[in-house]
Amino acid sequence: MIKRLATAILLMSASSALAVDSPIQGQVQSKCSVWTETAGVYGHPLPYKLTTTPADGGVKASIRIDVAQADYYKAKFTHPNSFSSSPALNDAVAWTGSTVVGQVSVAGMSAYEAAKVTYNNVTEFNLTLAGSTWFTVESTAQYGSTKSLPAGNYTALIKAECIAK
Amino acid sequence: MYSKIILALGLIFCTTLHAHEMTPTYPKLVPSYVDDVYVAKMKLFNRRDDVEYYEIGVFTKDWKALPFASSSRIIKVSFSRRKLFEVYIRSVDLPKAMYICTESKVYKSTKQVTLVSSRICSKIEQDE
Numbered sequence: 001m002i003k004r005l006a007t008a009i010l011l012m013s014a015s016s017a018l019a020v021d022s023p024i025q026g027q028v029q030s031k032c033s034v035w036t037e038t039a040g041v042y043g044h045p046l047p048y049k050l051t052t053t054p055a056d057g058g059v060k061a062s063i064r065i066d067v068a069q070a071d072y073y074k075a076k077f078t079h080p081n082s083f084s085s086s087p088a089l090n091d092a093v094a095w096t097g098s099t100v101v102g103q104v105s106v107a108g109m110s111a112y113e114a115a116k117v118t119y120n121n122v123t124e125f126n127l128t129l130a131g132s133t134w135f136t137v138e139s140t141a142q143y144g145s146t147k148s149l150p151a152g153n154y155t156a157l158i159k160a161e162c163i164a165k
Numbered sequence: 166m167y168s169k170i171i172l173a174l175g176l177i178f179c180t181t182l183h184a185h186e187m188t189p190t191y192p193k194l195v196p197s198y199v200d201d202v203y204v205a206k207m208k209l210f211n212r213r214d215d216v217e218y219y220e221i222g223v224f225t226k227d228w229k230a231l232p233f234a235s236s237s238r239i240i241k242v243s244f245s246r247r248k249l250f251e252v253y254i255r256s257v258d259l260p261k262a263m264y265i266c267t268e269s270k271v272y273k274s275t276k277q278v279t280l281v282s283s284r285i286c287s288k289i290e291q292d293e
Contacts, residue, residue: 030190034283036183036213063281072190084280085273157271158281163264164190164288 032073032127032162035064040137040158047148051140061137062102063160070130073162079139080156081121087152091144099123102134109133126165135160183213185283187267191290194254194262201256202234205289208249209267211242213283218242218270223254224286226263233258239270262289 042050043057052058065075079097083089101113106129117124127133137158143149188208197204209219219240223233234253242248254262266286 029188031186031188032190032285033184033186033212034285036215036281036283039281061281066184155280159284160281161284161286163286 030069030072031067032164033066034160034162035066036061036160037064037134038062040139042139042141042154042156044149046146048143048146049140050149050154052138053140061139061158062134063137063158064132064134065127065160065162066132067127067130067162071128072164073127074165075125075127075133075135076159076161076163077123077125077135077137078159078161079121079123079137080141080158082156083141083154084157085153085155087150087154089143089150091147093144094142095121095140096142097121097137097139099135099137101125102136104133105131127162183215184210185213185216185219185267185269185285186210187285187287190287192252192265192287193290194259197253199253202253203256203259205252205254205265206249207252207265207267207287208247209240209242210247212245213269214244216269216271216283217244219267220270221250221252222264222266222268223252223258223262224264224266225261228264231258231262260291263291264288 040052040061041059045056052060067073077099081095108129112125192205194203194205223231264286268284271280
């Protein structure tokens with residue numbers, strides 16, 4: 001009898017415990033995150049050339065942009081057109097570079113590449129879909145006509161921007 | 166099997182990622198405690214372990230810099246920390262103000278060959 005009573009009390013208390021709610025609240029805000037995955041490395045295949053091309057020993061920069069809501073932002077990438085620090089250079093440096101869409105989290109983002117706008121050393125992408133897009137930035141610097149670059153440390157800056165529309 | 170390898174690789178690579186975030190996307194300027202000065206409340210999240218300082222800027226639609234006040238023009242945000250900051254704009258500049266931006270500042274003395282500077286701009290919500 002006592003055993004049955006104890007079981008009944010246990011069941012009642014257990015069922016009342018199940019009725020307790022523990023809500024977890026969250027909020028998704030429209031936002032943009034700029035992720036610098038790989039900063040990039042210049043290879044030095046020729047005495048007058050620095051390049052991020054992998055075939056020449058370089059590493060291309062990879063930047064990921066996450067947007068939480070579609071069509072709220074545009075991305076803008078500026079590849080370098082000068083060194084932010086270098087030894088003294090007494091001749092001109094010819095800069096080339098590009099930004100392309102790499103991996104995408106949503107298949108439709110592949111269209112960003114065809115719709116991109118390029119001017120000077122800037123490339124703009126209209127982020128019309130929510131999700132992650134990886135962008136690959138390439139840069140090459142060629143010194144003088146074919147002059148050797150002076151020995152020393154060279155640093156160049158890539159600018160990745162996320163601008164609300 | 167392959168999915169486990171991909172997951173493992175993903176976790177390895179994720180540990181080296183760095184991010185810069187700022188909200189809200191469309192801040193609203195409200196009157197501050199000072200006459201003819203409006204304020205926007207912003208939040209910055211620094212997940213870039215290579216960056217500690219961010220520069221605040223207010224710009225017109227043509228990217229001309231506008232005067233503003235904040236606790237500091239360059240703010241220190243440690244890795245994996247959030248920072249709430251306020252941007253004060255004069256009412257005369259209000260019709261021209263369009264963007265509030267934060268830009269990462271990189272150390273000059275770094276040994277990295279290429280650096281990535283990130284900038285996020287929120288668009289000020291204008292009353293019709």
